[in-house]
Amino acid sequence: MRRLLPVLAVILSVFFAGPAKAETGHDLWLRYRPIETQHRASYAVSQWVMPAASPMLAAARGELQRGLAGMLGAAPPQVQAVSADGALVVGLAASPLLAPLALPAPGREGYVIRAARLNGHAVTVIAGGDEAGVLYGVFAYLRQVQARQPVADTLSAPRNQLRLLNHWDNLDGTVERGYAGASIWNWPVLPEHVPRLIAGYARANASIGINGTVLNNVNAQAAILTPAYIEKAKAVADALRPWNIRVYLSVRWSAPIEIGGLTSADPLDPAVKRWWADKAAEIYRAIPDFGGFLVKANSEGQPGPQDYRRSHADGANMIADVLKPHGGIVMWRAFVYADDPARDRAGAAYREFVPLDGQFRDNVVLQVKNGPLDFQPREPFSPLLAAMPKTPLMLELQITKEYLGQKTHLVYLGAQFSEVLQTDTFAHGPGSTIARIVDGSLDGHRISGIAGVANIGNDADWSGSIFNQADWYAFGRLAWDPGLSPRAVAAEWAAQTFTADPAFTGPVTEMMMLSREAVVHYMTPLGLHHIMAHGHHMGPAPWDAIGPREDWKAVYYHRATKDGIGWDRKASGFTAQYKPPLAERFADVATTPEDYLLWFHRLAWDHRMPSGRTLWEQMVARYRQGVDEVAAMQAGWAKMRGFVDAERFAQVSDYLAIQHREAIWWRDACLAYFAQFSGQPFPKDYAPKYPLAVYQAMPAYASPPP
Numbered sequence: 001m002r003r004l005l006p007v008l009a010v011i012l013s014v015f016f017a018g019p020a021k022a023e024t025g026h027d028l029w030l031r032y033r034p035i036e037t038q039h040r041a042s043y044a045v046s047q048w049v050m051p052a053a054s055p056m057l058a059a060a061r062g063e064l065q066r067g068l069a070g071m072l073g074a075a076p077p078q079v080q081a082v083s084a085d086g087a088l089v090v091g092l093a094a095s096p097l098l099a100p101l102a103l104p105a106p107g108r109e110g111y112v113i114r115a116a117r118l119n120g121h122a123v124t125v126i127a128g129g130d131e132a133g134v135l136y137g138v139f140a141y142l143r144q145v146q147a148r149q150p151v152a153d154t155l156s157a158p159r160n161q162l163r164l165l166n167h168w169d170n171l172d173g174t175v176e177r178g179y180a181g182a183s184i185w186n187w188p189v190l191p192e193h194v195p196r197l198i199a200g201y202a203r204a205n206a207s208i209g210i211n212g213t214v215l216n217n218v219n220a221q222a223a224i225l226t227p228a229y230i231e232k233a234k235a236v237a238d239a240l241r242p243w244n245i246r247v248y249l250s251v252r253w254s255a256p257i258e259i260g261g262l263t264s265a266d267p268l269d270p271a272v273k274r275w276w277a278d279k280a281a282e283i284y285r286a287i288p289d290f291g292g293f294l295v296k297a298n299s300e301g302q303p304g305p306q307d308y309r310r311s312h313a314d315g316a317n318m319i320a321d322v323l324k325p326h327g328g329i330v331m332w333r334a335f336v337y338a339d340d341p342a343r344d345r346a347g348a349a350y351r352e353f354v355p356l357d358g359q360f361r362d363n364v365v366l367q368v369k370n371g372p373l374d375f376q377p378r379e380p381f382s383p384l385l386a387a388m389p390k391t392p393l394m395l396e397l398q399i400t401k402e403y404l405g406q407k408t409h410l411v412y413l414g415a416q417f418s419e420v421l422q423t424d425t426f427a428h429g430p431g432s433t434i435a436r437i438v439d440g441s442l443d444g445h446r447i448s449g450i451a452g453v454a455n456i457g458n459d460a461d462w463s464g465s466i467f468n469q470a471d472w473y474a475f476g477r478l479a480w481d482p483g484l485s486p487r488a489v490a491a492e493w494a495a496q497t498f499t500a501d502p503a504f505t506g507p508v509t510e511m512m513m514l515s516r517e518a519v520v521h522y523m524t525p526l527g528l529h530h531i532m533a534h535g536h537h538m539g540p541a542p543w544d545a546i547g548p549r550e551d552w553k554a555v556y557y558h559r560a561t562k563d564g565i566g567w568d569r570k571a572s573g574f575t576a577q578y579k580p581p582l583a584e585r586f587a588d589v590a591t592t593p594e595d596y597l598l599w600f601h602r603l604a605w606d607h608r609m610p611s612g613r614t615l616w617e618q619m620v621a622r623y624r625q626g627v628d629e630v631a632a633m634q635a636g637w638a639k640m641r642g643f644v645d646a647e648r649f650a651q652v653s654d655y656l657a658i659q660h661r662e663a664i665w666w667r668d669a670c671l672a673y674f675a676q677f678s679g680q681p682f683p684k685d686y687a688p689k690y691p692l693a694v695y696q697a698m699p700a701y702a703s704p705p706p
C-alpha cells in the first residue's frame with residue numbers, strides 16, 4: 001500500500017485538476033497542470049542538471065523546477081552530473097558541461113534544444129547562446145510540453161533585437177486606453193515595496209521573449225524624471241532584470257523647464273543639452289542597463305523641438321548624443337500630424353519625416369505605427385515604413401484594443417499583427433516585407449525592433465479578458481519570429497491556456513482567426529475607418545462632427561453624401577506615397593482590394609462591386625456578415641463547455657454575448673446613418689431596429705438593447 005500511495009496521489013491529482021477547477025486566468029498560459037496519463041511517457045524526465053550561478057540562470061532554473069513539478073506531479077531529482085538516460089541538461093552552450101557536444105551556435109538570446117548523448121546516456125539538452133538564451137530555451141521547452149508538442153530539435157534566435165511593451169501608464173495609476181484595471185506599477189508603494197505582480201509580469205514576458213518595457217505613457221509627465229521616480233523605476237528594473245527585461249522611460253520634451261528650472265527646451269541650447277546629459281547620467285547611476293527614452297514630440301499637443309523651430313532630427317539627435325556614452329537609444333515616434341488637416345492626415349507623417357531620412361544619429365530609431373492613421377481595425381500599411389531606408393524603423397502595434405472592442409470583444413490580434421508583418425511594401429522590389437524592414441535585414445540596420453502598446457493592468461486576468469491574453473502572447477511570439485503562423489500561435493496559446501485536446505484547440509483556433517475578420521466586418525468594412533465615438537473611441541458614431549480638429553471627426557474620414565462615400569486618396573496625393581506597383585494599384589479602383597476600397601476611393605452608392613452587388617448592398621452584406629460571424633463564435637464557444645473550468649468559460653460566454661449585442665449596435669447604427677445618403681433600400685429581410693436618432697442619443701459607453 002505504501003508503494004501504491006504516490007501512484008494514487010498522481011491519479012487523484014490528475015483527476016481533480018480536470019476542467020472543473022475554477023481559474024481566474026491569473027496564471028495566463030503558464031499553468032503547468034499535470035500531464036494526462038497517456039502523454040506521460042513522452043515527457044518523462046529521469047533527472048535534471050542545471051548549474052545556475054547568476055540571478056538570470058536562477059530565474060530560469062526556478063521556472064523549470066516549477067514547470068516540471070507542476071506537469072510531472074513532482075520535479076525529478078536535480079543532480080550534478082548525468083547518471084541516467086532521460087536526463088534534462090540545461091546550461092550555456094559554451095559551458096564546460098555542454099561545450100563537448102559541439103552544438104550549433106545559438107547566438108545572442110538564442111537557444112538550442114537537442115537530443116544528445118552525455119556521459120554515455122541519452123539526454124535532452126537545452127543550451128543557451130547566453131544567459132538570456134538559457135532562459136528562453138527553458139520557456140520554449142516548457143511551452144512544447146504544455147502544448148503537448150513533441151520536444152523537437154530546435155535552434156531559435158530572435159529576429160528582432162528590441163521586443164518591447166509600451167505601457168501607457170500614468171503616474172496616478174490610470175492607464176491611457178487601458179481596459180484591464182489600474183497600472184501594475186503601483187507607484188505609491190515603490191521603491192520600498194515591489195509588488196509580487198511585477199515578478200509575475202516579468203515571467204510572463206520572458207516566456208514569450210519580450211525583453212524591454214517602457215514604463216510610462218507616451219503622453220509623459222515630466223515628473224517621471226525626478227529623483228523620486230528614478231528610484232521607483234530602479235526598483236522595477238531590479239525586479240525585471242533577472243528575466244532579461246530592460247526598462248525604458250517616456251520623456252516629456254519640456255521636462256528641463258518643468259522640473260529643471262530652465263526657461264527653454266530648445267535642443268540646440270547648450271544649457272538644455274547639459275540638463276539632459278546630467279539627467280541621463282543620474283538615471284544610469286541608478287539603472288546601469290537602462291534602455292533609453294521613448295519620445296512623443298509635437299504630436300497631439302505635446303511639446304517638442306518644433307516649438308523652437310528645430311526639426312524632429314535636431315530633437316532626436318540631441319537626446320541621442322546624451323544617451324550614447326551610456327549605450328542608450330532614442331525611440332522617436334513618427335505619430336505626428338501637426339500640419340494642416342485640410343491636407344490628408346493619412347499622409348502627414350510621411351511628409352514630416354521622409355525629408356529627414358539620413359539625418360538621425362545611429363542610436364535613434366523611428367517608431368512607426370503600422371497604419372498611416374491610428375490602429376484602426378484594418379488599415380493599409382504606413383507608407384513611411386517603405387520610405388526611410390537610411391533610418392532604422394521600429395514597428396508600433398497596439399495590443400490594447402482601443403478601436404477594436406476594448407475590454408470585451410474577442411478579436412485575436414495575432415492575425416492582424418501577422419498580416420502587417422507579412423505585407424510586401426515593395427520598398428526595394430518584391431519581398432520587401434514589413435518584417436524585413438523592422439528586423440533591419442532589408443537595409444542592413446544595426447538596431448531592429450517591434451513595440452506593442454500593452455493591454456496589461458491589475459485585473460486578476462491581467463488583460464481584461466482571458467482572450468485578450470492571447471494578444472499579449474501573440475505579440476511576443478511574433479516579435480521574436482515574425483514568420484510564425486498566427487494560426488499556429490493561436491493553437492499553441494489555446495493549448496497552454498486551456499487544454500491541448502485537439503477537439504478544443506481546433507475549433508477555438510478557427511474561432512480566433514475568424515474573429516479578426518468579424519470585427520472589420522461589423523465595425524469598418526470596405527476600408528471605412530475612424531467612424532467610432534469621439535474621445536473614448538467605444539462604439540459607432542459615423543455622424544461625429546464635433547471637436548476642435550477636423551481630423552478628429554468621423555465625417556472627415558468617410559465623407560458620405562448623396563453622391564457617394566469614401567476618400568479619393570489619389571487626388572489627395574496619398575497613394576503616391578507608396579512604392580510602385582502599389583502606388584498604381586491603390587490609385588485604381590479596379591486593382592484596390594475590397595478591404596481598402598473606401599480608404600483609397602470615393603465611389604457612388606451604386607458602384608458595381610465584383611460580386612455584382614452595388615456598393616451599398618455590399619456594405620449592408622458585410623455588416624450583416626460581421627454580426628453573423630460573432631453569432632458563429634458564440635455558438636462555437638458554447639460547445640467548448642466540457643473543456644474549460646466554469647469561471648473562465650462563463651467570462652468568455654458573457655463577453656461574447658456583449659460582443660454580439662455591440663456588433664448589432666455597430667451594424668445598425670452605421671447602416672441607419674449611411675442609409676440617409678445611399679438612396680437605396682435595405683434588403684427585404686433586414687432593417688436597423690431603431691431609427692438613427694436613437695443611436696445618436698445613446699449616452700457614452702451604452703448600447704441600445706438588441
Ligand code: BDP
Pocket residue numbers: 176177218219296300335374375402
Ligand atoms: C491614439 C490614442 C491616444 C494616444 C495616441 C498616441 O487615442 O490616446 O496618445 O494614439 O499614440 O491612438 O500617441
